[in-house]
Structures are given as structure tokens and as C-alpha cells.
Amino acid sequence: MASISKDDVVYLAGLSNLSLTDEEVESLQGDLGNILDYVGQLSSLDTEGVEPTYQVNDLENVDRPDEVIDYGVTREELLATAPEQKDNQIKVPKVI
Amino acid sequence: MANIQNIVDAVSSGSSSAVQQVQDALKRANDKKDFNAILSLTEERALKRAEEIDTKIKNGENAGRLAGVPFIAKDNFLTFGSPTTAASKILENFETPIQATSVEKLEAEGAICIGKANLDAFAHGGSTENSAYGPTKNAVDTTRVAGGSSGGSAVAVALDIVPFTLGSDTGGSIRQPASFNGVVGVKPTYGTVSRFGVVAMASSTDVIGPITKNVADAELVMDVLAGKDHYDATTLPDFFKPQKEISKQKIGIIKEFMGDGVDTEVLSKTNEYIEKLRADGHEVEEVSLPLVSMCLAMYYIIVPAEVSSNLARYDGIRYGVRADANDLSELYGKSRDQGFEAENKRRILIGSYVLSSGYYDAYYNKAAKARTLLIQQFDSLFEKYDVLVGPVVPTPAFKLGENTDDPLKMYMTDVMTTPANLAGVPAISAPAGVTKEGLPVGIQLIGQRRSDAALLALARSMEAHYE
Numbered sequence: 418m419a420s421i422s423k424d425d426v427v428y429l430a431g432l433s434n435l436s437l438t439d440e441e442v443e444s445l446q447g448d449l450g451n452i453l454d455y456v457g458q459l460s461s462l463d464t465e466g467v468e469p470t471y472q473v474n475d476l477e478n479v480d481r482p483d484e485v486i487d488y489g490v491t492r493e494e495l496l497a498t499a500p501e502q503k504d505n506q507i508k509v510p511k512v513i
Numbered sequence: 514m515a516n517i518q519n520i521v522d523a524v525s526s527g528s529s530s531a532v533q534q535v536q537d538a539l540k541r542a543n544d545k546k547d548f549n550a551i552l553s554l555t556e557e558r559a560l561k562r563a564e565e566i567d568t569k570i571k572n573g574e575n576a577g578r579l580a581g582v583p584f585i586a587k588d589n590f591l592t593f594g595s596p597t598t599a600a601s602k603i604l605e606n607f608e609t610p611i612q613a614t615s616v617e618k619l620e621a622e623g624a625i626c627i628g629k630a631n632l633d634a635f636a637h638g639g640s641t642e643n644s645a646y647g648p649t650k651n652a653v654d655t656t657r658v659a660g661g662s663s664g665g666s667a668v669a670v671a672l673d674i675v676p677f678t679l680g681s682d683t684g685g686s687i688r689q690p691a692s693f694n695g696v697v698g699v700k701p702t703y704g705t706v707s708r709f710g711v712v713a714m715a716s717s718t719d720v721i722g723p724i725t726k727n728v729a730d731a732e733l734v735m736d737v738l739a740g741k742d743h744y745d746a747t748t749l750p751d752f753f754k755p756q757k758e759i760s761k762q763k764i765g766i767i768k769e770f771m772g773d774g775v776d777t778e779v780l781s782k783t784n785e786y787i788e789k790l791r792a793d794g795h796e797v798e799e800v801s802l803p804l805v806s807m808c809l810a811m812y813y814i815i816v817p818a819e820v821s822s823n824l825a826r827y828d829g830i831r832y833g834v835r836a837d838a839n840d841l842s843e844l845y846g847k848s849r850d851q852g853f854e855a856e857n858k859r860r861i862l863i864g865s866y867v868l869s870s871g872y873y874d875a876y877y878n879k880a881a882k883a884r885t886l887l888i889q890q891f892d893s894l895f896e897k898y899d900v901l902v903g904p905v906v907p908t909p910a911f912k913l914g915e916n917t918d919d920p921l922k923m924y925m926t927d928v929m930t931t932p933a934n935l936a937g938v939p940a941i942s943a944p945a946g947v948t949k950e951g952l953p954v955g956i957q958l959i960g961q962r963r964s965d966a967a968l969l970a971l972a973r974s975m976e977a978h979y980e
Contacts, residue, residue, distance in 0.1 A: 436846030
């Protein structure tokens with residue numbers, strides 16, 4: 418049984434860069450506990466010696482010529498999608 | 514609604530025009546606003562493109578296999594002419610500098626995107642009730658859900674606003690709303706259609722495909738969409754060739770799809786379809802796919818894990834809405850908290866949990882191993898059977914608000930659609946009649962990888978029974 422405390426929710430929110438309100442922490446505690454209990458039923462399945470599957474179309478490395486592919490988009494257009502720009506760069510709050 | 518080929522023929526012969534087709538579709542979209550199926554219309558750009566196509570035709574140039582056909586894309590496809598929101602607040606005003614490869618391919622054949630369809634925010638959900646812009650209403654009964662997450666796409670086709678729409682299917686998001694609204698939904702083999710320019714949800718199961726009124730239209734659109742794209746490294750070389758005839762098939766009824774918890778009318782519609790398959794000379798018998806009972810557990814570990822990674826990019830820095838904040842970590846935290854819906858947060862947190870050290874092996878890796886066993890069970894069935902059949906969803910469309918208080922109850926509606934995504938195999942939903950109340954019920958046909966064209970040919974051969 419996965420028991421999820423409020424501190425667990427706050428810890429996970431920190432890992433996920435989510436500033437949750439107190440009400441959200443409260444309601445998520447119940448939801449996450451229920452979901453983890455449900456998916457926990459997998460522990461009853463015998464997977465001894467089974468290789469995990471992370472992708473399903475048997476991809477192998479494919480070589481291609483080392484040439485730049487043009488996406489047809491300019492630096493200005495990409496920068497314009499950011500909420501704030503300055504001097505051809507994306508502006509962010511002070512970090513240090 | 515005329516089928517796609519009829520529209521192309523009318524536009525190409527001059528008996529109609531691309532401009533006329535677009536104007537009519539825009540009018541239908543505006544007349545049906547109450548369903549909330551469409552988040553934005555791209556009127557100006559669509560009319561301009563329509564004029565270009567009409568000019569080409571006047572000049573005797575080839576205007577493409579979809580000349581003058583209006584369509585709508587789910588709002589998690591990047592398209593020009595209006596914002597791409599993924600039905601979220603964080604991308605409320607996002608204008609893309611690039612278009613999805615799928616949209617580019619359709620436009621290269623003369624199709625015209627006229628707008629964007631509603632969805633559960635970031636495609637997380639099965640009812641379109643998780644949209645930040647309100648739920649879409651079912652096309653047949655407005656007190657019921659559209660299904661989801663491609664709810665707007667399914668309703669737009671069911672209401673005859675456009676002959677086809679694009680959707681994405683991570684765990685049933687094309688097939689389930691198709692079933693709830695009585696239209697055709699195609700979830701292709703993983704890798705058939707480029708996902709470049711589509712908002713990523715769970716990269717190991719995400720596929721995109723068409724929703725249409727009839728199977729022939731789906732085949733035509735799939736033929737245009739399929740193929741390798743150097744912008745999406747998971748795409749397969751084009752293998753999709755529409756198939757005229759279907760030989761007698763060996764078909765397995767998945768018995769785990771026909772058990773307790775499945776609505777009796779859904780069961781009876783499924784059995785009627787099966788009898789019609791037999792009447793057409795196909796060999797049909799019951800088979801077992803025991804790991805169906807574990808698919809939701811696998812899915813709701815693997816998908817949130819991938820969601821938590823894919824949604825890390827929405828941080829208020831590079832695109833979307835940025836919250837007021839004094840420092841960088843507050844900016845991330847507040848932008849994400851304000852920009853995501855409750856279900857987005859649940860999935861991000863579950864993903865962070867199952868990937869965190871100490872839980873990775875017990876949850877994520879366990880699910881990845883179970884996925885291997887599921888694929889083996891599918892493979893052994895496909896050694897003996899060409900096609901597997903069953904319902905799409907255990908019930909017809911449920912009432913708006915019926916499942917919103919309990920996330921797990923909502924997840925249960927995915928029980929029959931997630932297996933195909935986990936295994937990467939193609940599956941389609943086609944109309945199989947209506948309940949006594951008049952609610953549509955879909956049939957699901959599942960095939961071996963790359964058997965998409967055969968599945969569609971089988972579904973087309975069955976349509977005559979339902980006209």
C-alpha cells in the first residue's frame with residue numbers, strides 16, 4: 418500500500434517545480450494515494466527475468482549525412498515565443 | 514456531409530470552389546458554437562489559402578489530392594493562423610513559428626485548416642472536461658460528454674462541420690470520443706505518422722490520426738499522412754497502402770473486453786457486429802488476452818512518467834504565460850501551478866513519484882517489464898489471428914460531471930483502449946449502431962503492427978451493414 422503524506426506531496430511538488438496551494442496539497446494527497454494503490458497491483462505480476470520495454474518499434478540507429486536541416490524558422494521568430502526578451506536573448510529573473 | 518472525394522471532385526471541376534467550401538465550413542462552425550467543440554477559427558488564413566487553391570485550379574495546375582477540403586486540428590497540433598493552446602492556460606496565447614508535419618502534409622495536398630478543436634488540457638483525460646476552456650458537449654446528447662481527449666475533433670466531424678479532423682491517441686483519445694459520437698477514429702501503428710509539431714504527452718505511446726465520417730475518408734487522409742519524417746526519429750518508412758478488398762479474416766474476440774462491468778447494450782452491439790462478421794464469411798472465435806487486467810496499472814505508471822518529463826518544458830521561460838515572481842524558482846513554481854489543470858498536476862506528480870529513486874524499480878521498471886509481457890501476449894495472438902475485436906469503451910457516453918470527482922473512475926474508461934497503445938499496434942473505432950436511447954456505440958478492431966490498411970479495409974467492408 419502506498420501511503421502518501423502531505424509532506425510527500427510537497428516533496429514531489431518540489432521535484433516537479435509546482436508551487437501548490439494548501440488546498441491542492443490536501444486534495445492531491447487523497448488522489449495520489451488512491452492512484453498509487455491502484456497501480457501498485459502490478460507488484461503481484463511475476464516479471465522475473467523479463468526485459469523492460471521502453472519503446473515499441475524496434476528502433477536501431479540510422480545514419481544520415483551530417484548536414485544541417487533547415488527548419489525554416491528564424492532566431493527572431495523563436496525568441497518571439499518567449500514571454501520576455503532583451504538584446505536577442507530570453508530574459509529571466511536574477512539567478513545569482 | 515459529402516465525402517472527401519466528392520468535395521475534391523466538385524472543387525476541381527469548378528462546380529464548387531475552395532472558398533465556398535471554407536465559407537460553408539466556417540458558417541457551420543459558428544452555427545454550432547454551443548457544443549464548444551472548437552477553440553479558435555483561422556478564418557483569414559483559411560480563406561487566403563482557399564483563394565490560392567482556386568487560382569491554381571483555374572490555371573489548370575494540380576491542386577492536390579485534398580484540394581479545397583476544410584479540416585480542423587486538435588489544439589495540440591502547431592498550426593498557423595490562431596494560437597495553439599493545448600486547451601491549457603499556460604499556452605493561452607502561444608503562436609507557433611512552425612507547423613506540425615502532419616498539417617504541412619495535408620496542406621501540401623490542398624486541404625485547408627479552418628480551426629482548432631477542444632481537448633482535455635495537454636490531452637490528459639477522457640471527457641474533454643479537463644479543458645481550461647470548458648467541456649465539449651456530446652454531438653448526440655448535450656447533457657453528455659464528448660469523450661476525450663480528442664472530444665472537440667470527434668464532435669466537429671459528428672456535427673458535419675468538416676469532413677475530417679486530426680486527433681492524438683495516447684491511451685484511447687481518438688477511439689473513445691469517436692465511439693461516443695458515432696464516427697470513425699484511427700489510431701495508427703506507432704510511428705506511422707510524424708508527431709513533429711504536436712505537443713508531446715507520452716512519447717512511447719503517442720500517435721496521431723484522423724477522425725472521419727466514413728472509412729474511405731480515413732483511408733484517404735491516412736495515405737497522405739503516413740511516412741517517414743526526418744524531424745521525428747520514431748517514424749517508420751511509409752508502409753500504408755489503402756487496400757481495395759479484404760480477404761476472409763481470422764478474428765479473435767478479446768474475452769476480457771466482454772466481461773463484467775461492460776454495459777449490456779454495448780455488449781449486444783458488439784455481438785451484433787460479430788454476427789455480421791461471421792455472416793460475411795470471416796472466422797470468429799473467442800480468445801484471451803489475460804494482461805488486459807493489468808493494462809491500466811501499466812498505463813498509469815508509464816504515461817505519467819513520460820508526462821512529467823515532457824511537461825517539464827512548460828516553465829514560463831521559453832514560451833507561454835509567465836507568472837509574476839521575485840526569483841527563478843518562484844517563477845517556475847507559480848507559472849506551472851497557474852498554467853496547469855488539476856489532472857496535469859496529478860500526472861506530473863505521479864510521474865515524479867514513479868521515477869524517483871527508491872520507487873523506480875517498483876513502479877516504472879515493473880510497468881516496463883509488464884509491457885514486454887503484454888506485447889508477447891499480443892504477438893502470440895497475432896500468430897493465429899489477423900484481427901482482434903471488442904468494444905472501444907465499457908459504456909456509451911457518460912453524463913457531464915459524472916466522473917469528474919474521482920480520477921480513478923475516469924481512468925477506468927480507458928481499460929479497452931490502452932492495450933493497443935502500450936503494444937504500439939493499430940486500432941480503429943467504427944460506428945456499430947446506437948443504444949435504445951440513441952447513444953452511439955463503437956466497435957474496436959485491433960491488428961498486428963503495420964496492418965493498418967487491412968483493418969480499415971475490413972471496417973469499410975462492414976459499413977454497408979450500418980447504412
